[in-house]
Amino acid sequence: MELEKERALEILRLLKKEYPAVCRSLDHSSPFKLLISTILSAQSTDVTINNLTSRLFKKYKSFADFANAPLKELQQDIKSSGFYRNKAKNIKRTSQIIIEQFSGELPQKMEELIQLPGVGRKTANIVLSTAYGIIEGIAVDTHVKRVSNRLGLTNSSNQNKIEHDLMMLFPQKQWDNISLLLVRHGKTVCAARNHRCSTCVINHLCPLFFH
Known part of the structure; x- marks a missing residue:
């Protein structure tokens, strides 16, 4: 060893x-944007996602905007990311949970992040380290x-x-x-x-x- x-x-x-x-090559100007961008990046490229989010974040400026968005409309807005139906469902539900359980603030604990739909250890590690300087994995x-x-x-x-x-x-x-x-x-x-x-x-x- x-x-x-x-x-x-x-x-x-x-x-x-x-x-x-x-x-990180994904847009990470805020924890909110970093989380959404990282969820979207699954099975896609950072270039594609950055092009998408440059428009997306002009329309959706908070977790509340994603939580309240009609699902079909959100699907169309993120279609270029690939696997958009599942991603839209996860982003919408994750945003709702963050509002309902964490007062609209992104949690800063691994065990809480990985309970969010569409968030595994990879995404949680990226968010914790890049947004908060917390190195857990x-x-x-x-x-x-x-x-x-x-x-x-x-x-x-x-x-x-x-x-x-x-x-x-x-x-x-x-x-x-x-x-x-x-x-x-x-x-x-x-x-x-x-x-x-x-x-x-x-x-x-x-x-x-x-x-």
């Missing part, structure tokens, strides 16, 4: 050097899942297990950072297809490179 931790920390060091200024999306498996940091396809494995390897103060770094690396170098192993700064630490 100690050798694995050393390798993980070297991966972290090199990725931080390669990407010195990583941040590691946000695992499709890029983190792919890159961490290729690097041998985990051998699981389960998001919760991947998160646990990464939390065992990296210090807590770096949990948000490693998620951001793996996402960036997955988008720019270690893509799902046509991954650029020969130019990867951590290829000497990657089992895939030697097979």
Whole structure:
């Protein structure tokens, strides 16, 4: 385990050097906007969602606006995000719960966030770390899942297990950072297809490179 931790920390060091200024690419000017944007981003791209929310948040300016919106109208307003029927239902119900149970304020506890429709640990981790600076875990999306498996940091396809494995390897103060770094690396170098192993700064630490 100690050798694995050393390798993980070297991966972290090199990725931080390669990407010195990583941040969330979704609109996160407020906790409200970040939550809605992150729910919408499932099975979509940040570019698509930012284009959508630049218009959406002019119409829906609060949880109350989403809670009171006719469902079919909301579905049409977020249609470009994909899976819009389910997302609209979750956003509307989540907004209602936040108003009814939390006085319109987004909760700041993991156990409360993951009870909201459409909010799993990934979304909760993103909201807590980005909006409130609370680091309770590691946000695992499709890029983190792919890159961490290729690097041998985990051998699981389960998001919760991947998160646990990464939390065992990296210090807590770096949990948000490693998620951001793996996402960036997955988008720019270690893509799902046509991954650029020969130019990867951590290829000497990657089992895939030697097979």
